[in-house]
Structure formats: C-alpha cells, structure tokens
Amino acid sequence: MTARTAEEVLRLALRICNHRRPWQHRGPQMLMIESFDRGLSHIWSTGQSHRPLAGLTIYKVRYYSQGKTYGQDVVERKEGNSIQTPRSETWSSQSRTSPDQPAKRVPFYDQLRECGSPSDVLDLAGQYTATHRRVSNCLTRCWETTKKMSEEQRRYELRIMFEHAGFEELLQRTMQDARRMRSEDLAYSLLAMVKLGVSQRSRVVQTLLRVCQENLNEFDEKSLSVLASCLEHLESSPNGDALKEGVRLMIEALLPSIQNVMALQTMMRHMGRDTPVDIKKKLERKALSLADQFTLPNSQYMITTLASMDFCSKPLLAVCSRKIAEHVHGVPFNRLVNVLRAYKELHSRDVALFTTISDYVASSFTMWNNKQVILFLSAFEDLAFCPTAMLDAFAERVTKNPDALGLKDVLSILKTYSSLNHNLQGYREPFLDGVTHVVVSYLPKMAASELLKVVYFLCLLGHFPAAPLEQLLQQETLEEICARGGRLQKGMEKKLQIVDLCLRLDRPSLPKPLTVPPEALGSPAPNDLSVNPGLSMTLQSIAQEGLLQEGVMVEDLYFIDGVMTQPKPLQEATGGRAPSEGEFPPPEHSQRIAVFCAPPSSFCYGTSRPRGNLAIKMRHLTVLGYTPVVVLEHELDNLSEEERTELLKTRIFPEHERPANVEQMTD
Numbered sequence: 085m086t087a088r089t090a091e092e093v094l095r096l097a098l099r100i101c102n103h104r105r106p107w108q109h110r111g112p113q114m115l116m117i118e119s120f121d122r123g124l125s126h127i128w129s130t131g132q133s134h135r136p137l138a139g140l141t142i143y144k145v146r147y148y149s150q151g152k153t154y155g156q157d158v159v160e161r162k163e164g165n166s167i168q169t170p171r172s173e174t175w176s177s178q179s180r181t182s183p184d185q186p187a188k189r190v191p192f193y194d195q196l197r198e199c200g201s202p203s204d205v206l207d208l209a210g211q212y213t214a215t216h217r218r219v220s221n222c223l224t225r226c227w228e229t230t231k232k233m234s235e236e237q238r239r240y241e242l243r244i245m246f247e248h249a250g251f252e253e254l255l256q257r258t259m260q261d262a263r264r265m266r267s268e269d270l271a272y273s274l275l276a277m278v279k280l281g282v283s284q285r286s287r288v289v290q291t292l293l294r295v296c297q298e299n300l301n302e303f304d305e306k307s308l309s310v311l312a313s314c315l316e317h318l319e320s321s322p323n324g325d326a327l328k329e330g331v332r333l334m335i336e337a338l339l340p341s342i343q344n345v346m347a348l349q350t351m352m353r354h355m356g357r358d359t360p361v362d363i364k365k366k367l368e369r370k371a372l373s374l375a376d377q378f379t380l381p382n383s384q385y386m387i388t389t390l391a392s393m394d395f396c397s398k399p400l401l402a403v404c405s406r407k408i409a410e411h412v413h414g415v416p417f418n419r420l421v422n423v424l425r426a427y428k429e430l431h432s433r434d435v436a437l438f439t440t441i442s443d444y445v446a447s448s449f450t451m452w453n454n455k456q457v458i459l460f461l462s463a464f465e466d467l468a469f470c471p472t473a474m475l476d477a478f479a480e481r482v483t484k485n486p487d488a489l490g491l492k493d494v495l496s497i498l499k500t501y502s503s504l505n506h507n508l509q510g511y512r513e514p515f516l517d518g519v520t521h522v523v524v525s526y527l528p529k530m531a532a533s534e535l536l537k538v539v540y541f542l543c544l545l546g547h548f549p550a551a552p553l554e555q556l557l558q559q560e561t562l563e564e565i566c567a568r569g570g571r572l573q574k575g576m577e578k579k580l581q582i583v584d585l586c587l588r589l590d591r592p593s594l595p596k597p598l599t600v601p602p603e604a605l606g607s608p609a610p611n612d613l614s615v616n617p618g619l620s621m622t623l624q625s626i627a628q629e630g631l632l633q634e635g636v637m638v639e640d641l642y643f644i645d646g647v648m649t650q651p652k653p654l655q656e657a658t659g660g661r662a663p664s665e666g667e668f669p670p671p672e673h674s675q676r677i678a679v680f681c682a683p684p685s686s687f688c689y690g691t692s693r694p695r696g697n698l699a700i701k702m703r704h705l706t707v708l709g710y711t712p713v714v715v716l717e718h719e720l721d722n723l724s725e726e727e728r729t730e731l732l733k734t735r736i737f738p739e740h741e742r743p744a745n746v747e748q749m750t751d
Contacts, residue, residue: 202226206250216261220269223276259288262295267303271310284319293323300330309347312354345382349389357394364395375403383407384419391426405437412444424463435690442471449477458496465500470688479511486518491526498541505699520549532564540579544696548592562604577606589707613643616681618720622728642701650675678710681717
C-alpha cells in the first residue's frame with residue numbers, strides 16, 4: 085500500500101467516525117446572498133461536505149438578544165489543534181517556488197493592495213495561510229475594489245465573487261475566527277460584508293453582530309466609528325437592534341474623549357433623528373470644541389450630518405458655511421448639491437452661502453454640463469432662493485442649443501423658472517421659444533400628467549403655445565387626467581383651473597379659441613379660509629364705513645382677506661375738489677384694493693419677489709381690476725396695533741410713499 089493510498093484510507097475512516105447524527109445541524113446553508121436583480125433572491129450554499137471537521141468539537145451556544153434566544157452550531161478550535169477547512173490545502177499552503185527559483189517573496193499586504201477586483205483578492209487569499217487579520221483585510225479589500233466601478237461592472241464582479249470557491253472559505257473563516265478578532269477587524273469585516281451585499285440574515289453576519297455585542301466594551305474610538313458607519317446601513321433584526329442600542333450607550337460614554345472629527349461625525353449620524361435633544365446638544369458642544377480642526381470635507385459632511393440628525397445647529401452651520409464659502413472652488417459638484425439639499429431638510433437658509441455658490445457656478449459656467457446646472461437650479465428652487473446670474477446664463481445656453489435638452493430636463497427647467505418668477509428680460513422670448521420647440525418634439529410620447537405640468541408652468545410664465553394647449557384640451561387627454569383619482573387629483577384640478585383662468589383672463593392670441601370643459605375643472609374649492617384676525621382689525625380701523633368687504637373669493641380660486649374701495653385717487657372726477665361728507669365717486673371710478681396675507685414661502689427668499697402661485701394670483705387680480713396689496717403673515721404678528729395701522733396705510737393709501745424692500749424677510 086502506497087503512502088498516498090494509506091492517507092486516503094485514513095481520511096475515509098475519519099469521515100465515517102465523525103458522521104453527524106440525524107438530529108444534528110445539517111448545515112451550512114450558511115449564506116443567503118441577495119440577488120442583484122430586484123425582487124429575486126437565491127440561497128447560496130457551499131456545495132462541500134457538511135460533516136464536522138477533523139479535530140473540531142461541536143457545541144451549542146445560546147445567543148440572547150432582546151429577550152429572544154438563538155441557537156447556533158458553532159465550530160471552535162480544540163486546545164492545541166489547528167483549524168482545517170474543507171479546502172485546507174488551499175488556505176494553509178504557502179506559495180511554492182521551484183528549487184531553482186529565488187526565495188524572495190512579495191509580502192502579502194503589498195500584493196493585496198495591487199488587487200483590482202474581488203476575484204483577485206480571493207485568488208491571492210488562497211495562496212497564503214488564513215489568519216483572522218488577513219481574513220478581515222481580504223474582505224475589506226474586496227469591498228474597496230468595487231467602490232469606483234460602474235454599476236454594471238460592479239454587478240458583474242460581485243456575481244463572480246459569490247461564485248468563487250474561495251469566497252465561501254473566506255466567510256467560513258470569518259465566522260470561526262470572529263471571537264479572536266480585534267475590535268477594529270470585527271468592525272471592518274462586518275462593514276465589508278454589508279457593503280458587498282451578503283445577506284444580513286445570514287449566519288455569518290448575525291455571528292459578527294453577536295460577537296460585536298459581547299466585545300463592545302473593548303471598542304475604541306476608531307472601531308466604534310467604523311461600526312457606527314456599518315450600522316447606518318443595517319436592516320432591523322434582534323441582534324442588529326440590540327447592537328445599535330449598545331453603540332448609542334457607548335457613544336455617550338466615550339463622547340468626552342473623542343478627538344477625531346470624522347469619528348465624531350460618524351457617531352452623530354448613528355445617533356440619528358430619534359436622539360433626545362439633550363444628547364444632540366452634547367454632540368453639538370463636542371463638535372464646536374473641535375471646530376478649529378474642521379477641514380473643508382469635514383465642514384461639508386457636518387452639514388449633511390446635521391440633516392441626518394434633524395438637528396438645526398445655528399453655530400455649527402455658521403462655522404461650516406463660512407469654511408465652504410471661503411473655499412467653494414475646491415468643493416466637488418455632488419457635495420455642493422448635497423449641502424444645498426441638507427439646508428432644505430433643516431429648514432434653514434444662508435443667503436451669503438447660497439449667493440457665493442450661485443456666483444461661483446455662474447462665473448465658471450462652461451465647466452458645468454446641463455445636468456449639473458439643472459440639479460443646482462432645482463436645489464435652489466427647493467430653497468426658494470433665486471440665483472439670478474445662473475438663471476440668466478442658463479437661459480442663454482438654452483437659447484443657443486435647445487435640442488440638447490430632454491423631456492425631464494424641460495420639466496425641471498420650466499418648474500424652476502416659473503416658480504422663481506425670474507425676469508429674463510432680453511432672453512425671455514428666445515428662451516421660451518426654445519423650450520417650446522423641445523416640448524413640441526416630445527408631444528407624441530408625453531404622458532397626460534406631464535403635458536398638464538408643462539402647460540401649467542408655461543401659463544405661469546405667461547406663454548401660451550398652441551400645440552401643447554390643443555393636445556391637453558383633447559377629450560382623451562382630459563379623460564386620462566380625470567381618471568387618475570387619488571390624492572393627486574386635487575392638484576391636477578387646481579392646475580386645470582389656473583390654465584382655464586389664464587385662457588379667459590390673459591386672452592392669449594391663438595389660432596382658435598380654447599377653453600377647459602367645466603366637467604374637467606372639478607368642484608370649486610370650499611370657502612373655508614378665514615380672514616387673518618390682526619389684518620381684519622386693522623382694516624376695519626382705517627376703512628371708511630361701507631367701503632370694506634372681508635373674506636372675498638374671486639373666480640372660485642383666489643381668496644382675499646379684505647377688499648377696500650378707494651375713492652381718493654379719483655378727485656379728478658369731481659373737478660379736483662375733495663369729495664364732500666357723505667359723497668362717494670361712482671362705482672365705475674372706484675379703485676378696488678385687494679389686501680391679503682401670504683406666507684414667507686410665497687416669496688423668493690430674502691426678496692419681495694412673489695413666487696409662481698402668488699405671482700399669477702396678483703397678475704389675475706390686476707386683470708380683474710383689483711390693486712393687489714400683499715402683507716406677510718409674520719409682519720402682522722410681530723407688530724403692535726399702531727405699527728400695523730401705519731404699515732397698511734403705507735401700502736394702501738397713495739399719499740403714503742411705499743418704502744423699498746418692505747417685504748424683506750428674515751430667517
């Protein structure tokens with residue numbers, strides 16, 4: 085019997101002796117890998133023998149998590165024995181060299197840094213002995229190699245990785261060595277597996293979560309930061325939820341000793357929106373104590389971190405906005421947009437920062453493509469901020485090459501320009517003609533809801549192209565709009581009502597008269613709006629008897645707090661003399677003044693320029709013979725009765741000179 089035959093016989097004998105009983109865990113269908121195609125998933129098992137490994141004992145460990153017990157068959161190392169995996173010859177063998185080759189070898193970690201894909205990492209791992217440090221670094225490198233890949237390439241590489249024989253062994257060793265790993269290796273291993281798409285319900289991930297719970301007191305600032313970053317993307321599970329709560333407690337305990345800005349920001353994000361206000365205040369004070377260490381990326385990340393916590397810290401925002409404004413040319417596009425979006429989530433405004441960003445984009449306009457500019461403009465529109473220079477520059481670009489725009493681009497552009505009510509001056513007609521040209525080219529494939537939005541935005545801008553209007557008012561298009569129902573129906577009906585008013589009041593020049601059928605307009609809005617009490621009291625004190633009408637609904641759409649009839653400008657009708665007591669000019673010579681309140685959001689931030697819906701309301705009231713006078717709601721709330729009276733007299737009566745920027749808004 086040869087030595088090789090004897091070895092095979094011995095191996096077969098060990099397998100027979102160690103065969104599992106029927107009641108034992110049959111295991112490892114260890115990994116449930118989430119499919120990369122949405123809605124699909126499959127179970128990925130090892131395909132190897134599921135028998136216990138030679139030299140290993142099997143015993144039960146009870147996992148306790150939030151009142152539940154989880155039993156797992158855990159493989160542990162016998163004292164004095166080394167672990168062997170089903171492919172031990174792959175993991176334990178060193179890279180062999182022939183006798184005539186030099187003994188010099190490239191270190192493992194140098195080769196690991198050269199790997200360009202997960203498969204390269206797994207191939208390399210199979211050439212070296214698997215230590216828990218190498219296992220953790222291999223998992224991390226697998227994730228790092230995919231971060232800069234395109235989505236298609238990433239999906240392809242990950243599919244190959246999951247099919248690679250070495251990936252199963254890597255995860256088996258991770259699970260077996262978890263209790264011997266350092267806290268940093270544990271955190272990075274868990275983060276890598278979550279990022280790579282290993283099922284969070286799999287045994288290996290749940291094992292790491294439990295081991296992290298058991299060793300949480302050993303986690304230092306860096307390890308805790310990495311773990312918090314991982315938990316941000318973790319689904320709810322008993323082990324995961326318990327670990328999240330434990331990390332919250334650890335962050336509170338370690339807070340005074342934290343000295344790294346990035347680690348603090350990661351922990352702040354982990355604390356999340358539900359953190360008590362007193363804890364948020366502690367985090368704010370800690371961040372302010374490290375403010376002199378803030379780099380430009382730290383400042384950007386801090387603003388988005390505050391948004392993730394739903395915590396508007398004025399001092400921190402001030403520090404970060406100054407840093408960004410000073411170095412705006414060094415901030416990448418995505419981060420600038422994320423900063424603007426964070427301000428929206430925080431319901432905060434910073435005119436100085438917004439102006440700096442918009443001026444920078446306008447001054448370097450040639451380096452931004454259409455998609456980037458449109459995203460900038462959309463972010464500013466969400467903030468109700470009017471970036472004048474950007475709007476003018478982009479209008480000029482659209483005028484020169486409108487065909488470069490797609491349908492979604494046009495929808496976003498029209499929404500922004502109509503909402504901000506920007507005066508394009510000399511670019512107005514060429515810009516609107518260019519956009520209309522694109523709209524007409526997409527009419528055959530445009531959905532009814534998109535067509536309604538386009539026509540509505542164009543009406544707000546005072547532009548009435550015949551082709552989109554005619555297609556919108558076709559019976560089949562209106563039926564499709566009315567058939568949608570649901571919560572969006574009221575919004576569509578209001579848009580149709582405004583389109584109808586524009587056709588009737590603005591009287592555009594069209595090839596043939598167009599009107600919206602009454603059945604498509606829905607029921608009139610109920611007049612359940614109430615007059616502002618402060619405004620009503622002041623109007624009654626300054627109006628002459630019988631000349632004030634309150635709570636007026638015009639055209640079943642526009643609510644007016646009070647309509648005053650003003651005879652004073654008509655002294656010319658009486659030959660220049662003042663009307664005698666009890667004498668009033670004829671109704672046809674009376675001036676009707678429509679006084680109504682509007683919230684600050686109805687104006688472009690920091691200016692008195694009305695936005696879309698308010699602008700068209702004022703336009704239509706003017707057409708109907710009213711003189712609109714708008715009062716900001718918070719103006720009335722912050723003034724005494726005498727100050728309110730003086731304010732309204734200034735707005736209403738011609739002998740009072742209207743001060744400039746009277747509707748300036750404050751934060």
